[in-house]
Amino acid sequence: xxxxxxxxxxxxxxxxxxxxxxxxxxxxxxxxxxxxxxxxxxxxxxxxxxxxxxxxxxxxxxxxxxxxxxxxxxxxxxxxxxxxxxxxxxxxxxxxxxxxxxxxxxxxxxxxxxxxxxxxxxxxxxxxxxxxxxxxxxxxxxxxxxxxxxxxxxxxxxxxxxxxxxxxxxxxxxxxxxxxxxxxxxxxxxxxxxxxxxxxx
Numbered sequence: 001x002x003x004x005x006x007x008x009x010x011x012x013x014x015x016x017x018x019x020x021x022x023x024x025x026x027x028x029x030x031x032x033x034x035x036x037x038x039x040x041x042x043x044x045x046x047x048x049x050x051x052x053x054x055x056x057x058x059x060x061x062x063x064x065x066x067x068x069x070x071x072x073x074x075x076x077x078x079x080x081x082x083x084x085x086x087x088x089x090x091x092x093x094x095x096x097x098x099x100x101x102x103x104x105x106x107x108x109x110x111x112x113x114x115x116x117x118x119x120x121x122x123x124x125x126x127x128x129x130x131x132x133x134x135x136x137x138x139x140x141x142x143x144x145x146x147x148x149x150x151x152x153x154x155x156x157x158x159x160x161x162x163x164x165x166x167x168x169x170x171x172x173x174x175x176x177x178x179x180x181x182x183x184x185x186x187x188x189x190x191x192x193x194x195x196x197x198x199x200x201x
Contacts, residue, residue, distance in 0.1 A: 010128050011154060013072070014041070014049075015162030021121035022158045024112050028103055030068075030078065034123040034156040035095035040145070047137075047144040051151075056095045058130070059153040060088060068099050069157045070111055072124070078108070078158065088156075097123070097156050115158070122159040127151045 016039060022032040035056060041049040059066065068078040068086045079086030079099040087098045101108045114120040129136075130150040138145045 011126050012129065013124060013126050014051075015122060015124040015159065022115055022123050024115050028101075028112065030097070030099040030101060030112070030115070030158065032097055032123045032158070033091075033094040034097055034125040035153070037092075037094050047146050049146045049148065051148045053090065055131075055148045055151045056088075056090055056153060058150055060090060064152065066153050067155050068097065069155055070107075071159050072126070072155070072157045076107065086156075088153075095125075095153070095156075111158070120158065120160050122162040124157045124159045124162055126154045126157075128154065 014035075016033075016036045022030060024030060035051060037051055037053045037055075039050070058064075063081065065080065065082040066086065066088060067074075067080045070076040070078060078101045081088065085100045085102075089096045089098070101112070103109055103112070111120065127148075128151060129148055130152060131148055132150075135149050136146060138147060
């Protein structure tokens with residue numbers, strides 16, 4: 001299944017907040033780290049998530065045509081891999097984005113000004129998880145941890161307000177957890193309480 005033809009329900013959106021904020025360089029390029037490795041996410045309603053370095057290998061190896069947007073708006077394109085205006089590179093702590101936006105457009109000049117002022121700093125990405133089920137779930141200190149070992153990156157975005165997964169996304173992921181039957185030991189009573197709370201919403 002191609003990136004373009006994948007059902008919308010299979011795509012998930014994540015943000016790491018301002019840990020690695022978007023910045024503007026002196027030569028009017030945008031750069032930042034939309035994906036950060038090993039960092040545990042906030043609680044998504046019963047599980048936390050960690051993205052491993054191998055997760056971005058497929059996207060880079062296959063030179064997938066990732067696009068960069070502002071606020072996930074497809075009408076506000078900042079760059080594209082195939083056009084050479086977006087470059088993605090894997091570094092020790094995450095996936096780095098370097099972008100050459102079209103500064104002849106007023107909205108892009110306004111965006112860059114807002115980034116320089118610090119009004120807009122967030123970065124986000126959209127992905128489809130392809131991790132084998134036997135690697136997907138782990139327990140750590142009675143917490144359920146979803147590990148992403150393999151994925152397709154569909155887009156990266158500079159965002160005015162980072163978007164975190166909705167309750168629906170969290171519940172769907174927990175249902176996948178139950179179907180995978182991945183835990184190697186019995187979940188704790190506290191985990192069951194959080195599971196019931198999340199699925200009751």
